[in-house]
Amino acid sequence: xxxxxxxxxxxAGSAATLAxxxxxxxxxxxxxxxxxxxxxxxxxxxxxxxxxxxxxAFEVALAVINEKSDLDLPLAGSAGLxxxxxAKVRIVYADxxxxxxxxxxxxxxxITQEKVSALVGSYQSAVAATVSQSAERYGIPFLxxxxxxxxxxxxxxxxxxxxxxxxxxxxxxxxxxxxxxRKKGQKVDTIALFHEDTIFGTDSAxxxxxxxxxxxxxxxxxxxxxxxxxxxxxEVQQLKAADADVLMPSSYTTxxxxxxKTMNELGYKPKAVLAxxxxxxxxxxxxxxxxxxxxxxxxxxxxxxxxxxxxxxxVVNELFKKASGGxxxxxxxxxxxxxLLLLADAIDRAKxxxxxxxxxxxxxxxxxxxxxxxxxxxxxxxxxxxxxxxDPVLLQRIGNTFVTVFPAQAAIADALWPMKK
Amino acid sequence: xxxxxxxxxxxxxxxxxxxxxxxAVGLALIFGLMDVxxxxxxxxxxxxxxITFFCFSFFALDPLLSAPITAAVLFAFGAMVYMxxxxxxxxxxxxxxxxxxxxxxxxxxxxxGLAQLFFTPDYRSIPTTWLGGKTISxxxxxxxxxQLAGGAVSILxxxxxxxxxxxxxxxxxxxxTREDAGAVALVGIDxxxxxxxxxxxxxxxxxLAGAIMASFFYIYPxxxxxxxxxxxxxxxxxxxxxxxxxFAGGIVVGLVxxxxxxxxxxxxxxxxxxxxxxxxxxxxxxxxxxxx
Numbered sequence: 001x002x003x004x005x006x007x008x009x010x011x012a013g014s015a016a017t018l019a020x021x022x023x024x025x026x027x028x029x030x031x032x033x034x035x036x037x038x039x040x041x042x043x044x045x046x047x048x049x050x051x052x053x054x055x056x057a058f059e060v061a062l063a064v065i066n067e068k069s070d071l072d073l074p075l076a077g078s079a080g081l082x083x084x085x086x087a088k089v090r091i092v093y094a095d096x097x098x099x100x101x102x103x104x105x106x107x108x109x110x111i112t113q114e115k116v117s118a119l120v121g122s123y124q125s126a127v128a129a130t131v132s133q134s135a136e137r138y139g140i141p142f143l144x145x146x147x148x149x150x151x152x153x154x155x156x157x158x159x160x161x162x163x164x165x166x167x168x169x170x171x172x173x174x175x176x177x178x179x180x181x182r183k184k185g186q187k188v189d190t191i192a193l194f195h196e197d198t199i200f201g202t203d204s205a206x207x208x209x210x211x212x213x214x215x216x217x218x219x220x221x222x223x224x225x226x227x228x229x230x231x232x233x234x235e236v237q238q239l240k241a242a243d244a245d246v247l248m249p250s251s252y253t254t255x256x257x258x259x260x261k262t263m264n265e266l267g268y269k270p271k272a273v274l275a276x277x278x279x280x281x282x283x284x285x286x287x288x289x290x291x292x293x294x295x296x297x298x299x300x301x302x303x304x305x306x307x308x309x310x311x312x313x314x315v316v317n318e319l320f321k322k323a324s325g326g327x328x329x330x331x332x333x334x335x336x337x338x339x340l341l342l343l344a345d346a347i348d349r350a351k352x353x354x355x356x357x358x359x360x361x362x363x364x365x366x367x368x369x370x371x372x373x374x375x376x377x378x379x380x381x382x383x384x385x386x387x388x389x390x391d392p393v394l395l396q397r398i399g400n401t402f403v404t405v406f407p408a409q410a411a412i413a414d415a416l417w418p419m420k421k
Numbered sequence: 422x423x424x425x426x427x428x429x430x431x432x433x434x435x436x437x438x439x440x441x442x443x444x445a446v447g448l449a450l451i452f453g454l455m456d457v458x459x460x461x462x463x464x465x466x467x468x469x470x471x472i473t474f475f476c477f478s479f480f481a482l483d484p485l486l487s488a489p490i491t492a493a494v495l496f497a498f499g500a501m502v503y504m505x506x507x508x509x510x511x512x513x514x515x516x517x518x519x520x521x522x523x524x525x526x527x528x529x530x531x532x533x534g535l536a537q538l539f540f541t542p543d544y545r546s547i548p549t550t551w552l553g554g555k556t557i558s559x560x561x562x563x564x565x566x567x568q569l570a571g572g573a574v575s576i577l578x579x580x581x582x583x584x585x586x587x588x589x590x591x592x593x594x595x596x597x598t599r600e601d602a603g604a605v606a607l608v609g610i611d612x613x614x615x616x617x618x619x620x621x622x623x624x625x626x627x628x629l630a631g632a633i634m635a636s637f638f639y640i641y642p643x644x645x646x647x648x649x650x651x652x653x654x655x656x657x658x659x660x661x662x663x664x665x666x667x668f669a670g671g672i673v674v675g676l677v678x679x680x681x682x683x684x685x686x687x688x689x690x691x692x693x694x695x696x697x698x699x700x701x702x703x704x705x706x707x708x709x710x711x712x713x
Binding site: 044045046048049052197223224225226228229230231233234235237238241253254257258261264265266267282284285287288289290292 | 641
């Protein structure tokens with residue numbers, strides 16, 4: 001790898017940019033300046049680890065943007081934003097603690113006080129809902145990195161964009177997988193939904209209910225539970241009583257850990273667990289439950305297997321490992337990395353830090369999937385701001401890693417079905 | 422709904438309730454002794470869970486073995502919190518109640534922040550313990566070993582606490598100080614010493630609860646919050662200041678929670694707890710066993 005993130009390289013990079021800037025003939029207005037992007041994440045509270053990891057992902061993305069490298073990614077080949085005379089990108093973080101009202105207040109602070117050109121965020125969909133409204137009011141683009149609630153792109157907002165898939169796209173892929181299992185002769189008749197009670201869990205379950213109905217799956221149980229419950233015993237008892245062929249949880253990390261532990265304690269072993277990511281793409285969950293997670297399938301936006309087809313995945317993962325103290329890129333951090341790159345790319349092409357110009361550049365985005373670290377076919381937003389080409393993958397936990405088991409073109413192994421007891 | 426499901430729910434509710442009682446009793450004890458509500462109670466629980474976790478990861482001590490250590494550390498910690506913080510908060514000339522609330526509430530925020538700084542917000546869990554993941558089952562009823570042990574420890578702790586309060590000189594000193602702190606000074610009992618011991622004892626009990634919980638629950642800096650809320654309801658339900666009330670309150674909360682989840686959607690299972698609490702407030706404001 002030709003670069004690493006350290007102070008000397010950063011300084012060298014800035015010096016080079018300054019030298020270039022001084023030598024080039026350019027309009028007076030295009031001085032080398034700084035582009036400020038606001039990042040809204042939970043940096044304290046129950047999901048604080050997500051925000052802390054997101055900061056590391058952005059740190060790596062900033063290195064790619066602000067330094068020159070040979071990666072096959074947008075902005076990698078130049079130091080800073082060439083379209084703005086080599087301007088460096090800087091991030092201002094705001095902590096919304098997973099609270100939609102704090103999210104709204106922090107978004108307004110970032111826009112009015114910190115003068116950010118664009119926003120990126122925010123993990124919890126409920127927070128994205130309020131942040132995007134503030135952004136809309138001020139005409140500042142908000143690129144959602146990792147919010148998966150489908151309703152977010154259905155509110156007719158002009159400044160809201162999402163490059164990654166939403167839960168209905170994910171859910172559709174999950175049922176495509178179940179259909180494929182049926183074709184292989186497996187008995188998959190009933191499903192049990194288990195979802196938390198905020199916008200993420202509710203939307204996810206609604207999407208799954210709708211698709212299940214359309215494709216002839218019987219919903220044996222639909223259990224909504226209170227997030228961060230001290231105990232899930234009653235809920236798991238009902239799941240066990242329903243005894244569906246597939247358990248489909250939509251849970252954040254804490255509840256996911258408690259679910260798996262309680263299932264084990266109450267002797268409940270479904271044939272398959274097909275999870276709507278969130279907590280189930282967090283290493284912390286697998287560290288906490290160890291072998292109890294064996295055989296669980298989760299949908300994802302990302303898989304490290306992809307490195308075989310897109311080499312930059314491996315390189316970015318190494319950089320992230322260094323920045324985060326040994327963690328691999330996951331579903332969330334990969335999308336966060338990519339989102340900042342896509343946003344900076346749009347600002348670069350807009351050659352402006354004005355909201356309207358950045359928005360137009362985002363609309364004009366047409367990036368082939370090979371130039372991302374994601375399994376997407378391309379990045380191109382539809383009129384609602386959603387990228388419909390964000391193809392999800394399904395990953396099964398086998399041994400101590402994830403194995404891509406679906407769709408066929410990305411899979412490197414057949415799914416273990418029923419999952420190991 | 423089969424009989425097995427009902428029995429299973431009630432058994433799980435009872436076990437959870439015993440644990441709720443053990444978590445809450447420290448709160449009730451401290452309040453009964455000196456009318457101070459410890460708003461950092463949940464953070465004490467979190468601290469105890471981390472101690473158990475670190476005993477396991479550094480010294481490979483099973484939570485059952487490290488429980489006495491955790492309780493001892495929490496005892497010292499509780500006594501220290503009284504000597505360094507609460508003692509001064511109680512000297513306030515005006516608005517004593519508010520000063521106490523803010524002092525312990527501030528302590529809660531500081532503890533949470535320090536935990537996040539030093540322990541990181543990562544979710545921890547003790548992967549393999551003697552009890553963890555083990556389950557006793559008969560006739561379709563599953564009783565997880567950690568919760569069974571928790572229930573047993575809880576009953577034992579309450580029994581010892583009862584003996585301590587009713588049968589020892591220390592218990593009499595506690596009771597007397599609670600009745601009239603000024604008068605006990607006249608007979609040579611050091612008020613501060615009794616209060617510090619009370620804080621130590623109350624904290625040691627929540628330490629015990631934390632040690633048990635660490636063997637089956639995940640651990641992170643905010644873990645105390647949801648349990649603290651239940652502890653406050655438990656204490657208010659059982660009666661402020663009543664140690665036996667905390668025991669009974671915990672069991673009631675556990676059973677009501679389990680029963681509600683059978684009737685209503687599980688996301689509403691705490692509705693039952695608060696409904697019972699409201700009824701108690703309406704018809705018996707001092708709590709089921711309260712004497713104040």
